Amino acid sequence: MVMKIGLFGGTFNPPHTTHVNIAKAALEQLALDKLIVMPCGDPPHKAVDVDKATRFKLTTFAFQDIAEVSDYELNKMGKSYTVDTLRHLAELYPDSELYLIIGGDSLVNFGTWYCPKEIAAMATLVVADRGRKTSVATVRRIERDYGAKIVRLDIKATAVNSTLIRLCYDFGYSDTDLVPASVDCYIEEHGLYSKHDAMISKLRSYLTPERFKHTFYVVKRGLELATEDEREKVFTACLLHDCAKYITPANYDKYNFIKPDDMPMSVVHSFLGAEVAKRDFGVTDQEILDAIAYHTTGRPNMTRLDKIVYVADKTEDSRPYPLSHLKKGSLDDMFMRCLIEAYEVCLERHSDSVCPLSEQTIDYYCKVDDNVKCTQNNTIQMENDMAKSKTADITVKTICELLAAKQATDIKIVDISGVSDLADYFVICSGRSIPQVKAIFEHLEEQLEKQDRFAIRKEGYAEGRWIAVDYGDVIVHIFHKDTRDVYSLDTLWNNGSNVTDYNVE
Numbered sequence: 001m002v003m004k005i006g007l008f009g010g011t012f013n014p015p016h017t018t019h020v021n022i023a024k025a026a027l028e029q030l031a032l033d034k035l036i037v038m039p040c041g042d043p044p045h046k047a048v049d050v051d052k053a054t055r056f057k058l059t060t061f062a063f064q065d066i067a068e069v070s071d072y073e074l075n076k077m078g079k080s081y082t083v084d085t086l087r088h089l090a091e092l093y094p095d096s097e098l099y100l101i102i103g104g105d106s107l108v109n110f111g112t113w114y115c116p117k118e119i120a121a122m123a124t125l126v127v128a129d130r131g132r133k134t135s136v137a138t139v140r141r142i143e144r145d146y147g148a149k150i151v152r153l154d155i156k157a158t159a160v161n162s163t164l165i166r167l168c169y170d171f172g173y174s175d176t177d178l179v180p181a182s183v184d185c186y187i188e189e190h191g192l193y194s195k196h197d198a199m200i201s202k203l204r205s206y207l208t209p210e211r212f213k214h215t216f217y218v219v220k221r222g223l224e225l226a227t228e229d230e231r232e233k234v235f236t237a238c239l240l241h242d243c244a245k246y247i248t249p250a251n252y253d254k255y256n257f258i259k260p261d262d263m264p265m266s267v268v269h270s271f272l273g274a275e276v277a278k279r280d281f282g283v284t285d286q287e288i289l290d291a292i293a294y295h296t297t298g299r300p301n302m303t304r305l306d307k308i309v310y311v312a313d314k315t316e317d318s319r320p321y322p323l324s325h326l327k328k329g330s331l332d333d334m335f336m337r338c339l340i341e342a343y344e345v346c347l348e349r350h351s352d353s354v355c356p357l358s359e360q361t362i363d364y365y366c367k368v369d370d371n372v373k374c375t376q377n378n379t380i381q382m383e384n385d386m387a388k389s390k391t392a393d394i395t396v397k398t399i400c401e402l403l404a405a406k407q408a409t410d411i412k413i414v415d416i417s418g419v420s421d422l423a424d425y426f427v428i429c430s431g432r433s434i435p436q437v438k439a440i441f442e443h444l445e446e447q448l449e450k451q452d453r454f455a456i457r458k459e460g461y462a463e464g465r466w467i468a469v470d471y472g473d474v475i476v477h478i479f480h481k482d483t484r485d486v487y488s489l490d491t492l493w494n495n496g497s498n499v500t501d502y503n504v505e
Contacts, residue, residue, distance in 0.1 A: 001095075002096060002097055003033045003034065003093060003096040003097070004030060004031060004034075004096070004097050004099065005034045005035075005036065005093055005096045005098055006030060006032045006035040006098075006099040006100075006101055006126070007036050007038060007086070007123070008022070008035060008036070008037045008038070008067070008101040009037075009038045009080075009082065009085065009101075010039065011039065011040055011048050012039045012055055012059045012062070012162075013049075013055055013162050013166070014166070014179060014183055014192070014193075015058055015059050015061075015062035015063070015162075015179070015180070016062075016160060016165055016178050016179045016180075017160070017178060017179060017180060018130070018158050018161075019062065020062055020063065020180060021155060022101065022153065023035060023037065023063060023066055023067055024066060025153045025154065025155045026101050026126060026128075026153060027066065029153055030099055032099065034068060035067040036067065036068050036069075036070050036089070037059060037063045037067045037068070037069045038069075038070045038073055038085065039069075039073065039074060040073045040080035041073045041074045041075070041076055042078065042080055049195070050192060050193075052074040054190075054192065056069070056071055056074055057186065058183050058186060058187070061183050061186060062180045062182070072088060073085060081114045082113065082114070082119055083114055083118050083119050083122075086098060086100065086119060098122055098123035098124070099123060099126050099151075100119065100123040100126060101126045101153075102125060102126070102128070103128055103129075103130045104127055104128065104133070104138075105130055107127050107134055107138060107142060107150075108138055110125075110146065110148075111146070116146050117147065119146075120142075120147055120148035120149070124149045125142070125148050125150045125151075126151050126152075126153060127150060127151070127152045127153065128152075128153045129155065130158065130159070130161070134152070135446075135449065135455070136445070136461065137443075137445035137446035138449060139152070140442060140446065141446050141449075163223060164178075165178050165179060166193045167216070167219065167223070169187060169192065169193035170193055170195070170197065170200060171200055171216050171219075172197075172200070172201075172204075173216070175187075196235065196239070199239065200239065202280070202281065203215070203239065203240065203281075206243055206245075206246065206276075207242065207243075207245060207246065208246070211245055211246075213318060214242070214316065214318060215238070215239060215242055217316035217318045218238045218309075218313050218316045219238040219239055220317070221238075221312040221315055221316040221317065222234045222308055222309060222312035223235065223238075225308045225311060225312060225331060230304075230305070230308070233285065233287065233288055233291075233305055234305065234309070234312075236283065236285075236288050237291040237292055237305060237308075238308075238312050238313075240273065240277045240281060240283065240288075240292055241270075241273065241291075241292050241295045241313060242269060242273065243273050243276045243277055243281065243292075244268075244272040247272060247276065252272065254279075255275040255276060255279055257272050257275050262355070262356055263355060264353045266296070267355050267358075269296075270292065270294065270295050270297065271293050273292045273293065274289040274293040277289060277292055287303065287305055288305070290305075290306065291303070291305045291308075291309040292309070294306055294310070294357075295309045295313050296313075296355075297355050297357040297358045298310060298357070299357060299360070299361055300364035301364065302361075307332070307335040308331065311326075311331065311334045311335050311338050314326060314341075315334065324456070324472060325472070326338055326341065328472060328473075336365065339361065339362065340362075343358060346358065395453070395471065395473060396413055396474055398451075399427050399444065400413065400427060400502040402443060402444045402448070403427070403429045403440060403444060403476075404504045405443065406439055406440045406443045406444075407436070408430065408431060409429065409430045409432070409481070410428075410430045410484075411427065411502040412427070412428045412490055412499050412500065412501055412502065413425060413427055413499070413500045413501075413502055414426040414427075414428065414490065414499050414500075415498045415499075415500070423470070423472070423473055423475045424473045425474045426474075426475050426476075426477060427476045427502075428476075428477045428479070428490060429476075429477070429478055429479070430478075430480070430481045431478060431481065434463075434464035434465065434480060435464070437464045437465070437467060437478050437479070437480050438461065438464045438467070440478050441461060441467045441469065444469065444476065444478075445458075445469065448471070453471060455470060456471065457470040465482075466478070466479050466483050466484075466487070477489060
């Protein structure tokens with residue numbers, strides 16, 4: 001009799017309730033005879049700051065009632081590659097069917113794995129969605145490119161991850177809803193994930209509870225933007241960026257700080273913060289101190305660390321203003337959007353007391369970025385307006401080309417920037433049949449994902465009569481030809497005067 005064996009690997013640093021829910025779903029939905037949970041020893045793609053024996057204990061606590069926890073990779077010399085583990089299991093269980101359980105984010109990057117074709121040949125890939133739903137186009141691409149057999153677990157996507165949980169422990173926030181009770185007890189008892197405890201505990205006494213919460217989210221956001229090598233510097237700079245927020249002028253002398261006459265009080269804490277970080281928290285790295293000092297005003301020719309802290313401060317999750325438009329594109333793209341918006345807000349609220357360095361920063365980046373220009377009175381404009389920016393124009397053109405490549409018909413571009421907050425543009429097209437509508441969508445999504453452009457939302461694929469795909473500035477509507485006439489999106493605004501036909505070149 002053929003055994004069905006599932007392999008669920010990861011750093012499990014630490015294992016959390018989403019991991020456990022994935023394991024339970026795999027056992028039930030795949031009818032597995034055995035599930036092997038395997039913490040990796042030396043992962044090739046990330047650094048792990050907790051020793052192997054501890055991670056094995058934590059993983060055993062989490063899965064001991066539902067799966068076999070294996071120390072095979074922990075005891076193996078060298079890097080842990082999935083293909084080697086599958087070879088080992090194939091030898092150990094020669095008459096078995098192997099199922100490899102991975103996250104949706106891992107499926108997107110499957111082509112970067114070591115020996116992906118051999119992995120796909122040895123095991124069925126079982127996809128568990130994490131932060132967002134894995135696209136049909138991604139599944140089709142991996143099936144086509146690597147000959148993979150893919151099944152998807154029916155499990156609610158969740159953004160919970162081990163990085164967030166480690167950060168919660170470091171900041172002293174409760175993780176009891178995020179990790180199994182036995183794992184939480186062991187972590188608390190042994191003081192795991194608290195290497196910054198002394199600095200964080202000290203910082204807590206410098207800030208209000210609300211500002212401390214803001215700092216938590218700035219650190220979280222900074223780590224999302226950082227590479228593996230940047231994480232420690234980013235952590236420290238983000239952690240201490242507001243450390244001087246509540247130091248009064250009476251205490252400036254303690255830090256040998258003299259406020260220049262032209263420095264607004266709203267930015268004093270940045271420059272004073274660098275001195276506080278040095279004197280009170282023992283920071284000597286000038287790059288970190290500079291990132292703290294310039295996180296409100298910016299400066300010409302900012303370093304990558306400067307930009308990460310600046311963007312993290314402006315786009316952390318608890319900010320009470322819309323964030324999606326500030327989180328698009330590369331770090332440089334995000335930085336420019338944040339810089340422009342922050343400066344415009346500053347002009348609106350404090351036009352008579354703008355920091356000279358803020359103006360120098362804007363002037364500098366106006367000259368180096370062709371998409372931005374400064375008028376004589378120092379207000380900021382996008383080259384044509386945000387709705388008709390170069391980036392949006394390129395996206396619309398690319399989308400139209402991809403739709404045309406799958407024989408979509410009657411492609412129209414609707415400029416809704418002045419009449420709706422939904423987006424800047426609609427792109428509308430038709431397909432002759434439901435299979436063609438779905439094929440147009442799959443081609444569009446697959447090709448844009450190759451360019452690192454991912455849909456925020458998508459609806460209607462199951463029925464295939466009207467598929468809507470939201471790319472932020474642009475929403476694409478792919479209609480069955482009979483459905484399109486019913487809704488008449490082309491003429492919904494301005495009687496169609498804002499509609500342009502796309503003509504295939």
